[in-house]
Amino acid sequence: MSNRSFLSILKLLILSVVLAFTSNVYADPIKAAFVYIGPTGDHGWTYAHHQGAQYVKKMMGDDVMITEIESVPENSDSERVITSLARKNDIIFTTSFGYMNPTIKVAKQYPDVKFEHATGYMLEDNISVYSARFYEGRHVIGKIAGRMTKSNIIGYIASFPIPEVIRGINSAYLAAKSVNPDVSIKIVWVYTWEDPGKEADAARALIAQGADILMQHTASTSPMTVAEEKGIYAFGQSSDMREWGQNAQLSGIINDWGPYYLERVQAVANGTWASANVFDGVQQGMVKFAPMNQNMPTDVKNEAMKAIIDLSMGAIHPFTGPINKQDGSPWLVEGETPPNYPDLLTMDFYVEGIDSKYPN
Incomplete structure (x- = not known):
């Protein structure tokens, strides 16, 4: 084998390793959890978030494991639930305003876990906030x-x-x-x-x-x-x-969380997740x-x-x-x-x- 052929093969091997690493820095499926204020069958707020979580599963398949916890009150119960999830998940979405303080508290205890809080305003290095206009x-x-x-x-x-x-x-x-x-x-x-x-x-x-x-x-x-x-x-x-x-229904406001959830879970998977403050509306399709x-x-x-x-x-x-x-x-x-x-x-x-x- 010539030196030129050997170098070409080596470059291809290095490139394949780099691509494999950057496409998913996690060897195992990403574990994503969602905490809901109501039941997924409410056909309102929680239902929309549930649909978003299912969209992630549909798009990522075996590359993601989804956990959903319904009807969690905005009190000390939420802190216990979030803590339990932080012990075994890579990213956690807390989907109600009243989860803000518990999310902040738990996030400080688990700095390697990514947290996404809906409708809040308190950011940390491992906490993003997101809401729709x-x-x-x-x-x-x-x-x-x-x-x-x-x-x-x-x-x-x-x-x-x-x-x-x-x-x-x-x-x-x-x-x-x-x-x-x-x-x-x-x-x-x-x-x-x-x-x-x-x-x-x-x-x-x-x-x-x-x-x-x-x-x-x-x-x-x-x-x-x-x-x-x-x-x-x-x-x-x-x-x-x-x-x-x-x-009776003249029309209605629909919240489409799916694309955002997919983007954020994939960011954890490829190592590009960063704390952000997202406030999207009609223009962005949210x-x-x-x-x-x-x-x-x-x-x-x-x-x-x-x-x-x-x-x-x-x-x-x-x-x-x-x-x-x-x-x-x-x-x-x-x-x-x-x-x-x-x-x-x-x-x-x-x-x-x-x-x-x-x-x-």
Whole structure:
């Protein structure tokens, strides 16, 4: 064998070893765990995350092992669950805001494990945070609601008074107001992410106040069921809820976590994972929409579709001035959008025109 042939073979061997190493630095399957606030069958928030986890399994096959823990309360139980998972997993996704402090605490004890916390804001070297621009979805359904309401009253079932939820209320109201100056919004706080009974009671209370369209930032399908029973309209949350409101559902916000989860698990596999703060929306495909109701007028549907296209192109922002805070003080001047990321991330006020008392 000539020296040239020997060197060529050696180069090929070295290249194959390098490619094998960089394609997956783990010899065994990656172990990925998901912690959920509700049951995977809620057909809302948890169901969407479960679908994302299953997408990872579908795409990676035997190269990943998925563990899912359902209905974990946002208390000391969550810390115990996360700790148990950290002992035997490479990456853990904690999928509710209230898991933030337990995730931080456990992550410090297991620095070699990667953690991904949904909707939080506290980063560490081995913790990433991620969320979707749900307020972009609220902008679209707000426009639909403003056009479709007959009573000019929109009912909103809210979970907890955290910035994520406040952003959604403000975005929906501003969008509805932009197409219907006479619209108002009634808000009922249920102080839970998922409780079918409380959500149904809230829906009925809002209908009693005159609401003929319901929005929700909660996980169960019970508000949609109530809307169907009462003959009014509603919007699905996190997932397509048409099965519970064939006539009631006008559309719905769908959270597509699958591509993000796949990217992050693969990053662990190839050794490129790094702490990050991800806040994606319609443009990135993390926020999508359920089909429009067939009974929706063509002009309303076209207006909603235009808003979706504009959001996907980055041509519009749901918070574009002039916008004042509820007390009348200015927030954004004419044509201005939030100049700083924290202006959205820490939103703690209603916008002008919402007459509900801001919650403690």
